[in-house]
Every structure is written in structure tokens, then in C-alpha cells.
Amino acid sequence: MALKDVRAGIRNEEGIATVLGILKQSFGERFQTGQAFREQHAHTTSYLTSQLPDGVVFVESADDVKAVVKACAEHKVPVVPFGVGTSLEGQVNAPSGGISIDFSRMNKVLRISPEDLDVTVEPGVTREELNRELRATGLFFPIDPGANATLGGMTATRASGTNAVRYGTMKDNVVSLTVVTANGEEIRTARRAKKTSAGYDLTRLFVGSEGTLGVITSITLRLQGIPEKIGGGVCAFPTVKAACDAVIMTIQMGIPVARIELLDDVQMRAVNAYSKLSYPEKPTLFLEFHGTEETVALQSAQFAEIAAECGSDEFQWTANADERAKLWQARHNAYWAGRALAPELDGLSTDVCVPISRLAECVVETQADIVAEGLLAPIVGHAGDGNFHVLVLFDGKDPASVGKVEAFTARLTKRALSMDGTCTGEHGIGQGKMSFLEDELGGAVDVMRTIKKSLDPDNIFNPGKIFRPTS
Template sequence: MSLAEMQAPIHRDEAAIAAVVEGLRATYGDRLSTSQAVREQHGHTTTWLKTQAPDAVVFAQSTEEVSDIVKRCAARKVPVIAFGAGSSLEGHVNAPGGGVCIDLSQMNAILEVNAEDLDCKVQAGVTRKQLNTDLRDSGLFFPIDPGADATIGGMTATRASGTNAVRYGTMKDAVLGLTVVTATGAVIHTGGRARKSSAGYDLTRLFVGSEGTLGIVTEITLKLFGQPEAISGGMCSFPSIKAACDAVIMTIQCGLPVARIELLDPLQVRACNIYSKLTLPEEPTLFLEFHGSESGVREQAETFGGIAEEFGGSEFRWATKAEDRTALWQARHDAYWASFTLRPGAKGVATDVCVPISRLADCVAETQRDLDENKLLATIVGHVGDGNFHVLVLVDEEDAGEVERAEAFVGRLNGRAIDFGGTCTGEHGIGQGKMKYMVKEHGPALDVMRAVKQALDPDRILNPGKILPEA
């Protein structure tokens, strides 16, 4: 399946779309936009997939409004796509059949914080940075950190992960309950504030990661954590990718409670040095962070230093000053943008895979050989504590041969990860870009997913053309 086939247009009913848009305009006035700039911004994607804009964008302000919009779309079988911050990477918010985009960014209220129970309830448009700023004085924090300042609703929809996942888990671990608008416009509530339940099907986990194809998440109840007494962070370089990965494996096997452990390949380190004005050795490098008591983080850092030395690593330079750690982790979060300094004007083809940690070194090494053999310039970074790594291929879109080689490389990378017992995506999600790998990864189980989609959205109006390839 080519990129063009993945983005094949979905049947449009022009009269139905026009009628729905005009009806919504009468109700929502200035909060409905049909301007080209706004529509394209809500169909944009930060990867190489072509933008496919919706016919209209409505800025909803409540669950009741989302329900109303969906009911109107359902009545005429018009596609409806939820939009958070637009930071997803696989064409998740594209509108291949046009329709109505519901922008949830104005639904940004923190509804309740229950400090004693370590949980909170937020609207879908709340961003992770907004939430943590609000929680600062409570002594609590929300640890899921995908890098971008994504909305909590979007993070729930894509089952987001990030740098803290090795210790705190992913969105599937953090979400306790949801308010969801279904394909008929009905409002349902799943889960709750209890930390465990045996009552029926786990509908919460069904919607987490469904990318808006089964329902639109409008409110989320989240698990929170106490802010650690002390945090230490630092970096260590290694003679090879294998040595760095082996140090990670040993760290995890020893039970060291590392909060973050990130791998940068030499090319990515070079990019970070240029972009963030650092002077790190251009070698395979691990960034780490430990959370705990003052004595605990010191002991953890010293233990890791011994592990690094065993695998030929440099001296582990660590610091507890917030400003020093912030500079280091800001450079890591800016890695995507930093990569473009290596080839100005290039288009970035971003992809991620996840494998069992024991296969990580082999998978990364084979990936680097693949890139070299096909003369592709790419950086590699990874949340290697859980076997997840990202590749950003820098491509000249005007060079058809290079584009073809890059697309073929992405296919081999995803196949390789699945063959190693992993997955075609650890945290980016499927969207449009990863659909072609779903058959290889899931086999007959894909038919069960199709059955769920058919049961919950028989007219296929919710974010059509995503996740599930046609049978």
C-alpha cells in the first residue's frame, strides 16, 4: 500500500456536508470556521503525509456541544474528526472524506483535583504543561511526557507515552475513567476513581488508543503522582550503540528505578549540539534521570555510573540543579527540530517502533546498517528503557528516488520490529501512516477490531480512514 493509497479519498455526500455545515453555522456562529487557512491547519500533519482538510472546524466548549455536533453529523452520515493540539505524527487528524472537525482546545478546564486520592479530572483540551503548572502547589504531578505540549484528550486518543514511561507507564496506565461521545452522539462514562474494578468490560482501555475512531473523549480522570523529593539527571557517552543498549538492559535487569533513560545516536548528538548550543561528545549517548530522596537519587546515579563503566561508558556526569537538568532535557525534547539543522530544507519522515529490550541493540544496529546501505540521512533517538526508538529520515522531496528509498526503509523498519517480537509503533499510533503494517502485526485479530468498529460506528463517521486497512 503506497502513501497515495493510504490517503485514498472517502466517498463524499456534498449536499449532506453542506447542510450540516450551514446548520452548525447557525448555532455556533463565529465558533465555526470554513476559511482555508483554519481548515488546512486542522488537517495538517507533521510528517510527510499530504494535508487533507475538513470542510469546517467547530470550536466546542462542552461535552453537550460535542454531542450536539456529532448527532447532526450522524443524522446525515457526515465524517467527524476530533482535534486537540495537532501534534500527532501519522496523519491522525487528516480528513480524507472532508466533513467536520471538532476542535477541543477551548475545553480546557481542570474540573477537580483530589490530592488525597492522587487523581484529577480534566477536559480534553487541557495540555500536559497546563495541568502540571496547576498541580505545582499541590505537591503532585502528571508524569506522561511525549515531548510536545499535547492535549490530554489527544494523548488519551493516541495512547501517548514519552520519556517517563519506563517508571510511570503510558496513558493506558494513567487513565482511570473517561467521558466519551459515541458515534450516535450519546454521552457515556467509563471507569471511575477506584484504582481497580472487576465490573464488566474494560471500556476505558478500549477507547484509550482508539484515535477517535470509536468515540470522542471529552473528559478524562487521571492518576497523579507525588512530586519527588529530589531529582538527579545526567548523561554518559559510549563507544557503540550496542554498548549503550547493553548498559540499559543491565540497568533495567538490576531493578534500578530509573525515571527516564534516553538514547541519542552520534548524528542526533551532533544536531543537538548545533541547535541547543551544547558541547557533548558526538558518540552514542544516554540521558538519564532518577527520582526519589536525596540519598536515593545519589545512590542510583552512582550505581548507574558503575554499570556504564562496565560497558565502556564515559564518566557519568550528573547534577541535581534544576537549571542544569532542564537544559539537558530541553535539548532532548528539541531533538526533532534539531535534526533539521543537519539538512536545511529537508522534509522529515518520522517513525517509531518498539521491541523487547533484549532485542533493542540488534534492531538499532540493523536499522543503522539499513540507512547506510541506502544512503539515507537519519537521526535515531529512543526511550530505550522500554525498547522504543524513533527514526527521523531527512528527505529531499524533489528527489523521487530518495523518497522511494525512504518509504521502503520505513517498511523494512516496521517489519523488522514486528519480526523481533515488537510492534510497528510504540507511541506514535497508527493514523494513516502505519495502517499497512496492521495485518502483519495483528493477523486475524484485525477482524475483531473491525467488528468492534462496526458495532460502535456502523456508518464509519468517526475519523474515517484511520487505523484499520480495508479488508
Template sequence: MALAELVDIERNETGIAAVLDALAGQFGDRLQTGRAIREQHAHSTSYIPAQLPDGVVFAESEADVQAVVRLCAAHRVPVIAFGTGTSLEGHVNAPGGGISLDLSRMNRVTTVNAEDLDCTVEPGVTREDLNTHLRDTGLFFPIDPGANASLGGMASTRASGTNAVRYGTMRDNVISLRAVMPDGRIVQTGRRARKSSAGYDLTRLLIGAEGTLGIITSLTLKLYGIPQAISGGVCQFPSVDAACQAVIATIQMGIPVARIELISALGMRSLNQYSKLSYAESPCLFLEFHGSESGVAEQAELFGQIADEFGGGPFQWTKVAEERTKLWKARHDAYWAGLALRPGCKALTTDVCVPISRLAECIGETEADIAEHGLVAPIVGHVGDGNFHVLVLVDGENRDEIAAAEAFVGRLNMRAIAMDGTCTGEHGVGQGKAGYLVHELGPGLDIMRAIKTALDPDNIMNPGKILPRAQL
């Protein structure tokens, strides 16, 4: 399916002009229409072409969000929420023009309830800012997608990351939300109680909706105690299959690993070159353990024994914070390290997730596919929960290369779905994955369409995402 088929939406020129005029009077210089800033708010860190909004409004309060949504609803003009712009599937593009609603100035930590292990934040707070704020409380927020993303955006895309195997995803760590709905009403989806049987789970409905059902204005999040001790390190393996088998054994033995990340041989080469490391250029696992001083040592030793059974090792681990920080900084820089393998090229970055029993098979078939088609594509993965990413490097001016990369992603998506997995473990759907939902969800897609139509009959909330326009 060509990308253009997913994003062609007719513009409402009259409505857009009316909304821009009204916003200029209400927001003054907090409405920006210059091309450079509009390009920034359609920016994608992938190859997907940017589609610019007609104006950008910098919201500073929930009332600002409500005012913008009400204006857009009255004139049937698209409104697209924007956090930090780190999403990967064209989520912030404006295929029908309209208003980009920048929430970065809504960046206050409203409350921290240390006794209850929760906090409430505005959507523009980033995960790093929150953990800096929490530093003196002995608590932290564990979801770490790599980029310093906004928490509103992380909820909207149902993000996870390196810590998901231990702490879960955003779905598991958001207690409740406040959101402005398409008609301008403000909805609170729940209270601070850790569980509830009161009606439909509106919180989970909005988590992962990518701004297509409402715009999040406040989040109440679970917090965790900072571990007494942390150990981590790197272990090389003779093959991806051996590394995956070690992951499966680790999970099945119940070792409470906090992070367990796979880097392919090509990925290790890129990390060594980019981050000035000297690890073996073979498949490696990066691991981290959280707990007591004795507990993290025991967990590391147990993993070392498992690795040895599959031909891996030695497992080089440490409790020294500076060494662990260097290791995980390199892991988080994997995207930029991968780009450096083909300077000047763009990245088609994609992810899938399968049951861990099928992980080795899925990655093995994917590596064979990459080799057969001559692609340059390092693999990294949050393999403790069966999730892995492929960074396909393409010449953005070469349509044949882009077509070959898109065909590869299509095969990868269908391979994961055939293994009872998903076409996206954490990137979200956006524009890039929309065509595969029918294969994964079948009639469930009709239910999603019915919910979208009921809540947003004029299709103003981030149109062209998740559900292709032709399916609305």
C-alpha cells in the same frame, strides 16, 4: 503500500453541505470555513500530505461535542477530533472531508482529589497546563511525549514518552473517561476507584482508538507526588550496542530509573548544533533518577558503574535543576534539531518498540540499513522500554527520496514485528502505519474491524485511520 491507498474516501457532498448550514446557524462564528484555518486543522508535523476538512467547529462543552456528532451522524458526515495537532501519522487528516471538531477550548481542570492522587480534566487541557495547575499541590502528571500535547489527544493515541519506563503510558494512567459515541450518546467508562472487575474495559478500548470509536470529553487521571530529589545527566558510549547493553543491565538490575534516553551519534551532532551544547558526538544516554536525596545519588553511582563495564562514561550527572532543564530541553528539541541537519527538508518520523533483549540488535540492524541506503536519519529512543524513533529527512518534492524513506520505514516495521515487537510504540497508527497491522495482529484485525462496524456503522468517526477503508 502507497499512502494514497490508505486515505481515498468518497465525499458526501450533500451531507457536508447540510451539516455546514446547520452548524452555521447553531455555532455562529465558532464554525470556521476559511482555507487557512482548515489547513491548520489538517496539519501534520510529518511529510504526510494534508487533507482538509470542510469546516472547523470550536467546541466549548460536552454538549457542543454531542450536538456536532449528532448532526454528523444524521447526515453521515465525517467528524475528526482535534487537540493540538502534534500527532505524527496523519491522525487529523480528513480524507473524506467533513468537520474538524477542535477541543482546545475545553481546557478546564474540573477537580483535583489530592488525597486520592487523581484529577479530572477536559480533553483540551495540555500536559504542561495541568502540571502548572498542580504545582502548589505537591503532585504532578508524569506522561511527557515531548510536545505540549492535549491530554485528550494523548489518550486517543495512547501516548507515552520519556518517563514511561518509570510511570507507564497513558494506558496505565487514565482511570476513566467520558466520551460521545458515534450515535451521540454520552458514555462514562468507569468511576474513580483504582481497580474494577465490572465488565468490559471500555476505558482501554477508547484509549488508543484515535477518535475512531468516540470523542473523549473528560478524563480522570492518576497523579504522583513530586519527587523529593531528582538527579540526571549524560553518558557517552563507544557504540549504540554498548549503550543498549548498559540499558538492559540497568533495567534488569532493578534500578528505578525515571528516564533513560538513547541519542545516536548523528543525533548528538544535531543537538550540539541546535542547542549550543558541547557533548561528544558519539552515542549517548540521557538519564534521570527520582527519589530521596541519598537514593538519587546512589542510583546515579550505580549506573556509572554499569556504564563503565560497557566502555561508557564518565557519567556526568547533577542535581541542579537548571542544568537538568537545559539537558531535557535539548532532548525535547531533537525533532527540530534533526530537521536542521537538512534545511528545507521534511521529516518522516517513525517509531517501533521491541522487547529490551532485542533492542541492541534491532537498533544495530536499523543503523546498518540507514547507512546502506544513504539516508540521513538520527535515532532517539525511550530505550528503557524498548522504544526508539527514527527521523528520516527527505526532500518533500523528490518522489524517489520519499519512496526510499517509505521503503525503509516498511523494513523497520517488519524488523520490529519479526522480533516480537510492534510497528508503533507510541506514535499510533493513523494513516501511516495502517498497512502493517495485519502483519502484527493477524486475525485480531478482524475483531477490531467488527468493533468499529458495531459502534460506528456509518464510519463517520475519523474514517481512514487505523483500519484502511478497503478493510471496513
């Protein structure tokens, strides 16, 4: 499949050969150089061409990570952390070759403190595994990006998702980290206290760094109490603007909605076909409320009034757990539902985020752009945050089709930036959005380069991501 090529980096052949020998001797069968392993660890769900590492090491402890980083640092060989490979902008590619560190065996929940509402985990624990482990405590971890991603990967990409409107993103829920730095030593970025003013906020520096500053070896996370009652519902609107107006009014009135998701008419057609449902194929909001039985009922009634004022169909609400699970499973399957609209085509999933007051304008202009270009591209968004995703379906073997999609995504990004938004609310920069970062942040990118150079002077940590070094 001839997808979008990405720039290859300079390879340190001598260093790579030396490190391959060191790791084979140190890790035995836990170090693999076979083609299948290497292809798996360059897998990317974006349309970017895969770039394979030279070897994959399956680490089981922080000491393993330190040993790998020390060997790679000594011989100036790239290190690329790997969770489960759900990143969307080529974050796990290895453009200069090197070593992929697989965290699937570092999957222990190290400590749960119900009294303090926090937990410490190894980076290979997935969000679903953590919540199964927490179930008996009455607590849960709320960040839900849809995919069953690892918590290390979610931290590295500053993930968020459907619950962010109430519970925030990973940056709001990571208390502290342990990280292996370029000298092969492990540091701790913070203690477990609820607040601190002790020095630089190193935790926030590493959250969202996409593996470019160090390798995360443990994460301490904030937890929430499982709500006494959860209610959910679906509500169709005549237009995207009407749906967005309902979102804005809901947020402005202070109704503590837990999730409020926007699906356009094309996405609803896909959801109905894929999940065998029969919702109206119109712009639709999926919602969820958390609280007591009384507060959930009140919040749902308040939203129903707002929706009716905005010209909606009837708000279909339920507190039945099975019905609610079916509703949100359909929402989580939106990506695959969109792909199923044209399974013979490739898919590019991209996202932007704008101030909520500009969401309707941005989505409507994007829909007009899609129609004008003759594209098939369903839209789904975390409406309470002003964040939305576009899945563009195209023929990756046709250069004209690829070019049309690239031009469309560039216009989408520029549109969001013109509204004081961002080129990515969730997916990160990786390789796919490097060209837009300077447009968004200007001279701040030079500050980022300075930080990168200071913490990673030999550029071994996930090189070729976020920005290209100037030297």
C-alpha cells in the same frame, strides 16, 4: 511540497452541505469554513499530504460535542477530533471531508483530588497546563511525550514518552473517560475506584482508539507526588550495543530509573549544533532519577558503575535544577535539532518498539541500513522500553527519494516485527501505518473492525484511520 499522497475517501456531498448549514446556524462565529482554518486543522507533522475538513467547530462543552455528533450522525458526515495537531501519522486528516472538532476552548481542569491522587480534565488541557495547575498540590502528571500535546489527544493516541520506563504510558494512567458515542449520547467508562472487575474495560478500549470509536469529553488521570529530589546525567558509550547493554543491566538490577534515553552519534551531532552544547558525538544515554536525596545519589552511583563496566565515558551527573532542565530541553528539542541538520529537506519521523533484549540488535541493523542507503537519519529512543524513533531526512519533491524512504521504513517495521516487536510504540497507526497493522496482529484486526462497526455503524468517527473498512 509534493509529499506522500494518501487515499481520499468517499464524500457525502449532500450530507456535508446540510451539516454545514446546521452548524453555522447553531454555533455562529464558533463555526468556521475558511481556507486558513481548514488548513490549520488538517496540519500534520508527518510527510503525509494534508486532507482538509469542510468546517471547524470550536466546542466549549460536552453539550456542544453532543450537538455536533448528533448532526453529523443523522446525515452520515465524518467527525475528526483535533487537539493541537502534534500527531505524526495523519490522525487529524479528513480523507472524506467532514467536520473538525477543535477542543482548544474545552481546557478546564474540572476537579483535583490530592488525597486520591487523581484529577479530571477537559480534553483540550495540555500536559504543561495541567502540571502548572498541579504545582501547588505537590503532585504532577508524569506522561511526557515531548510535545505540549492536549491530554485528549494523548489519550486518543495512547501516548507515552520519556518517563514511561517508570510511570507507564497513558493506558496505565487513565482512570476513566466520558465519551460521546455515535448516537450523540455521553457515556462514562468507569468510576474513580482504584480497581474494578465490573464488566468490560471500556476505558482501555477508547484509550488509543485515535478518535475512531467516539469523541472524548473528559479524562480522569492518575497523579504522582513530585519527587523530593531529581538527578540527571549524560553518559557517552563507544557503541550503541554498549549503551544498550548498560540499559538492560540497569533495568534488570531493578534500579528505578525515571528516564533513560538513547541518542545515536548522528543525533548527538545534531543536538550539539542546535542547542550549542559540546557533548561527545557518540552513542549517549540521557538519564534521570527520582526519589530522596539519598536514593537519587545511590541510584546514580549504581548506574555509573554499570556504565563503566560497559566501557562508557565518565557519567556526568547533576542534581542542579537549571542544569537538569537544560539537559532535558536539549533532549526534547531532538526533533528540531535533527531537522536542522538539513533544513532544506523534508522529514519523516517514524518509530518502532522491540523487546528490550533486542533493542541493540534492531538499532545496529537499522544504522547499517541507513548507511547502505546513503540516508541522513538520526536515531533517538526511549531505551528503557525498547522504543526508538528514526527521523529520515529526504527530498519530498523527488519521487526516487520518497520511494527510498518508504522502502527503508518498511524494512524497519518488518525488522521490528521479526523481533516480536511492534510497528509503532507511540505514534499510532493513523493513515501512515495501516499497511503494517495486519502484518503485526493478523486476525485480531478483524476483531477491531467488528468493534468499529458495532460502535460506529456509519463510520463517521475519524474514518480512514487505523484500518480501511472492508465495506
